[in-house]
Amino acid sequence: MRMILDICTSPALYPYYKKENDTVVVVDVFRASATICKMLHNGAESIIPVAGIEEAKQYKSEGFLVGAERNARKCDFADFGNSPSDYTLERVSGKEVVFTTTNGTQAIQAARGCRQLFIGTFSNIDAVLEASLRSAERVVILCAGWENRINIEDMLFGGAFAEKLGEKDELIIGSDSVRIAMELWQQAKDHLLEYVKKSDHYHRLVENGVEADAAYCLQMNTAPVVPYYHKNEKKIRASH
Template sequence: MQRKIEVCLTPALINLYTIEDSIVVVIDILRATSSIVYGIDNGAEAIIPVAQVEDCLNYADKGFLLAAERNGEVVEGYDFGNSPFSYTADKVAGKTVVLTTTNGTKALHLAKKAHQVVIGSFLNLQSLCEWIKLQDRNVLLLCAGWKDQFNLEDTLFAGAVVQQLRSSFELYDDASVAAEDLYTLAKDNLRAYVGKSSHSHRMVALNIEEDVKFCLQLNICEAIPVLVGDSLVALEK
């Protein structure tokens, strides 16, 4: 089998791809997938992604932590949003978090029909790529974007994955080439390049620059969250 790696630049395009037999890597660098990776790496038992803020309330009586973010801010009345600093071991170890975000959890729900759904971030880049190399499956890198539009940071991460994996795949698409070229331009100073992005500007305006810096760290986590039923749990390698 000739393995194929592709990049879907926005969830609005996912219907153009056949994913039923593929591994889909969901990417929302600022900040959902970074926080999910960090939380699972720090011992969270599970993270349950839900589409709407109101869906969190279905879990209100189960003793779970409820996390809701919209437009970069914590929704009033919830335990926290999707800042990685909310997913430290002292807060999430041994616990289940129910999470909804503007872009990342939507992308996750669109990917559910894939053979397997895993979570990618710069935090677990190396671990993720090493695992993918061992899988005999096509791979789609699904960028969550911003409200169905293209964004820089997710595409840069997709390019980082392509750069590490391209020699292991016989086929790749033009979006993969473009993403890798962007990453090559940006990799020596990711923060400066991501500073051009619209979402980075939103986060600076919200005074959460430290979140941006945190999410651009390379390989500080080993965990690969995988979707099992409705929950994200640590992949057993």
């Protein structure tokens, strides 16, 4: 069964890409998606994504483990920031983690009405692609972007996902944004980290001394889980 793929480059544009029965793959390459994959791969039981800092503080005061980041920095009150390396097996295995980031958790909020919502990034690209092929007729890659502006790295994931679907002869292009993302991926894929160094977000990571995360976040299939957002309980769990 071939699959229609579209790419929505900003959470604010999701209403214009939305169709009934969509599967949405939320991607925030730097770094929320990789961090979520890492948590679940290291055995976290579930993740409670929250959009606001105040809500995250409330959870913290109730004794929850909390990951919180704004503008590429860990929030002072939190246990973790948004670096995948914070979430070691020792610290998260079997735990529930509350999580809020500048862009990624907002994107989940924007798409929470869809039929099924996965979190995808390079870390789990093959796993999330296989899960999509098993269960979706139309997939929208929803790029978290930066404060609703479009970014390079999330588009590149969209392009990589589209290329992989194409190689399996399963790709139906939904709109021009897929063509743009595929072009970008084509130009970047043989020197991905170098290519991404010109992006706005890479500069932010460097300014905050966490550019080592960039290389990790661009590696494929390092955390082959499929994070799935459960609407009723408002939690992300690994899909089985």
